[in-house]
Amino acid sequence: MSNVLEISNLNKCFGDFSLKNVNFSLPEGYIMGFIGPNGAGKTTTIKLILNMIKRQSGDIKVFGLDSITHEDNIKEQVGVVFDQPYFVDEWNLNDVEKAVKFFYKKWSSNKFVGYLKEFNLERKKKVKDLSRGMKMKLMIAVALSHDARFLILDEPTSGLDPVARDELMDILSEFVINDTRSVLFSTHITSDLDKVADYITFINNGEIVFTGTKDLLLESYCIVKGGKGDINPEQKKMIMGLREHGAGFEGLIGADKSGMMGNKVLIETCTMDDIIVFMNKGRALV
């Protein structure tokens, strides 16, 4: 199985913030959700993949090619969707096509027209008159009309209603159906990932906390709950994002440590939201 994306030892500094030795890869044919709290480094990583900003060190390969030396070749085959459209407000959809088609050797007007129809987008409408969901669909129509085989989406579902989000997830699932096309998308909305993601990469404070299959992520952590005095200070130290309240405590724990919590506590399965929220609170201090 070849990797569509390989990131090795990537470092980038912005004042107080740094991406620290980021490593992850995405096998071809799959959808990866890129998750993490606000300011964790998701957009920065995506911009580095697209060579929009300069890295301090590290390697990025897309389709097995170095992302800097083969930038043009890679961009021909990558479709990019940001949370804000990059089209001029006054353009109608014909103008959008006129502006973008020259960037791509494999641009297909037939495909573009087909996707506009499929997504119920009227060619005469101006960009500024499209709803947020329609703008997302327009960016996806552009990405699919130049025959992209790797879609990179940054927060594509933020601000979309549940129906539009569901439609977008269906589009992504269909996109990877032939096993040669892949998707990386960053999101805060983990329920979207439940539906479509095969792999998850979780970044927190510039560091990759987890990368692997979605099932493995959910199996790797659990919620631990208990009453006051149910655990000792050593056990407390193992809990991430410890939340203490009148009756007791709850927090996140590595599944490999659940057996060390004693028999008074309750161990429960966790969701991706639990993992993000508790990890973001950090490791508990006694």
Ligand SMILES: Nc1ncnc2c1ncn2[C@@H]1O[C@H](COP(=O)(O)OP(=O)(O)OP(=O)(O)O)[C@@H](O)[C@H]1O
């Ligand atoms: N051009 C820049 N100059 C200085 N700092 C920056 C710049 N771009 C990003 N940062 C900082 O880098 C950190 C990571 O930002 P980034 O946008 O990558 O996070 P994110 O995970 O995408 O967050 P969100 O989910 O809120 O979009 C933040 O602290 C941000 O302020």
